[in-house]
Every structure is written in structure tokens, then in C-alpha cells.
Amino acid sequence: MTRSLAERLRQAGIAVAESDAAPGLGTPWFVRALQAFSGWLAAMFLLGFVALGALAVLEDGAMSGGLGLLLIGAACGVLYTTPGDFKEHLALAASLTGQWLVAWALVETLEEASASLWWALLGLQVVLALVMSSLTHRTFSALAASLALYLALTESVAAPDIASGLVLLVLTAIWLNEFRWPRHWRAMQAWGYGMLLGLLGIEAMEHFGQSLLPGRYYPNDLLAWLGPWLGEALGALALLLLLGHVFRRGERQAPGTTQAIAYGGAVVLMLLSMQAHGLSQGAVIVALGFAIGNRLVMGLAALLLLLAIGSYYYWLDATLLTKAQTLFAMGALLLALRWALRRWWRGMTRAGERHGEGEGTQP
Known part of the structure; x- marks a missing residue:
């Protein structure tokens, strides 16, 4: 590998080994699973401790939203430090709690779960x-x-x-x-x-x-007809x-x-x-x-x-007999289509190989 290629790969964010030595072994999956479990367990205790003192915060939408944004910001800061499964899952749990608090603040502000809430989320x-x-x-x-x-x-x-x-x-x-x-x-x-x-x-x-x-879907006549077509x-x-x-x-x-x-x-x-x-x-x-x-x-x-x-x-x-006959016909059609496509593809490949050999032959 030339030096210029190695530098270009590093600039693209792709790790390049300096020598031909064997790469280091990664962390086993069970160790990573234990670290993830430890992160969630620590997050549950931490968030439970915070929740005991934040019950009054839920009654105030502004304070609830502010605390949620603070938790999301803290999670973002943790993720930008030294990476690790423990920190990643701890930050994820804190971020999910912060998102829940922000959603609660939006509901308190809007006084209902309206379209504005979902657009904001x-x-x-x-x-x-x-x-x-x-x-x-x-x-x-x-x-x-x-x-x-x-x-x-x-x-x-x-x-x-x-x-x-x-x-x-x-x-x-x-x-x-x-x-x-x-x-x-x-x-x-x-x-x-x-x-x-x-x-x-x-x-x-x-x-x-x-x-x-459920219970909140009131389709407009035009959109009820046009929506499936647009989708x-x-x-x-x-x-x-x-x-x-x-x-x-x-x-x-x-x-x-x-x-x-x-x-x-x-x-x-x-x-x-x-x-x-x-x-x-x-x-x-x-x-x-x-x-x-x-x-x-x-x-x-x-x-x-x-x-x-x-x-x-x-x-x-339709009746069960009609459904069974339909499935049988569809299965037979798909098998026939697969057989025809394989024969057509082999014919195209052989024709291409013969064409390539003919072009390479000198008179």
C-alpha cells in the first residue's frame, strides 16, 4: 500500500494498520453485554434518585422541559468522551428520560397530544x-x-x-x-x-x-382517496x-x-x-x-x-378453497418464472462470453 493511499484512507476515516502484524482482539460479546447491562442498571438507579426530587418538576412544563434538555445535553457530552458500552447505554437511558420529560413539557404546553406535538418530536x-x-x-x-x-x-x-x-x-x-x-x-x-x-x-x-x-383518525374524503395513491x-x-x-x-x-x-x-x-x-x-x-x-x-x-x-x-x-387455489397458482407461477429467468440469464451470459471471445480473436 503506497503512502498516498494510506493517507487518503485515514482522511476518509478508515483505519489503516501500520504493519502486517495481527490486529488486536476485540471485546467478547458477553463482556459487552455485561457492560451494557451495567450501564442500564446504573442509569436506572441514577434516574430513580433524580426522579425522587423531580416529582414537583413535572407539574411545571418549563422546568420539566429544561430538565429534559439538560439530560439530553449531558448524554450527548458523555457520548463524545471516551467510547465504551457502559457509557453508551448510560447515556442512552439518560437521553430517553430527557426526551420523555421534553414530550411531557410539550403536552403540558399544548394541553393535548395534537399534530404540533408530533411535528415537534x-x-x-x-x-x-x-x-x-x-x-x-x-x-x-x-x-x-x-x-x-x-x-x-x-x-x-x-x-x-x-x-x-x-x-x-x-x-x-x-x-x-x-x-x-x-x-x-x-x-x-x-x-x-x-x-x-x-x-x-x-x-x-x-x-x-x-x-x-386509536379513535383519533378522521379522514378527509379527498385525502382518504388520494393518500394511498400518493403513498x-x-x-x-x-x-x-x-x-x-x-x-x-x-x-x-x-x-x-x-x-x-x-x-x-x-x-x-x-x-x-x-x-x-x-x-x-x-x-x-x-x-x-x-x-x-x-x-x-x-x-x-x-x-x-x-x-x-x-x-x-x-x-x-373469499372462501378457504379459493384462497388455497390462489396460493397454489401463485406458487406455480413463481417457480415457472424462476426457471425461465435462470435459463434466460444463462443464455445472456453465454452469449456475452462468445461475443467477448469473438472480439478478442485476431484475424
């Missing part, structure tokens, strides 16, 4: 996801921001479907640009995982027929963004016919997802996991996809 979680140096905290903040966006859109414009589409679009953009900024790639991974968990939570509540705001359109836009990235980054330029079929398939998938809500989101994240080679993303996407299909199957107004 969304802004707070976005700031924490950007500022906190803990990957665990950033993941939690991204998760909480996704849920706050869902609640804000549900309360303000009664359009929860738009929230899931926005979350899907943003997390797709994050994962596709994961290594664009090497210094921040771990933070971007934390944001991506948090938003993916948030999307999974939103869709789970929706599929089970339980809104996160699916955002999901289709995320899929188009993913397809464009794959076609640009591919080893070989895909034929125009193949690209047209793929883009047309995105539109068809959006129309199908209007009937089976969540189908396009699961398919987009499965394709995203394959594109970036992340098995955890693919696993979470499989859960999301199975949730959408299972929900549609459960709520389908």
Missing part, C-alpha cells in the same frame, strides 16, 4: 439522529422519527400512507449512498436500520388494523431510484428492452400494491437488500413482505 428526533455519536442512539432516533412522522401526518392531514412512502423513499436513498461519504457510513447504516424498523412497525400496526392513534407513488419512485442505480452501476449495460420491462414492472407493482397494501414496500426493500448485499436488510424485508401478503390473505373476502 419529529424535529427533536431528527436533530438527535444527526448529533448523537452513538450508533444505538441514532438507530433509535431514526425509528422514533419514522413513527413521529406517521403520527404527525395522521393527526394533521389524515394521510398515514404518505408517511410509509416517505420513509421508504428516504431509507432507499440512504442505503444507496451508504459509501458515498466514508467518514459517515456507519451513521448512515444506523439511520437506515432505524427507518427500516420504523417502517416495519408502521406497517405492522396498519396490517393488524390498529392505528397508533404507493412514493414507493414506486423509490423502486425507480433503485433500478436506475442498479442499471448505472452494473458491470454491463442492460439492454433498453430490459430497462423498459423493469420500469413497467415498477408501475404494475404499484397498482398491485393498491390492492395488497405493503406489497411494493416489501419488494423494494428485498431488491434493495440484494443490490447492496446486506442480508439483515433482506431479512427485515422478508418479514415486511410476508406481513403484507399474510394480511391480504387474511382480509381477502
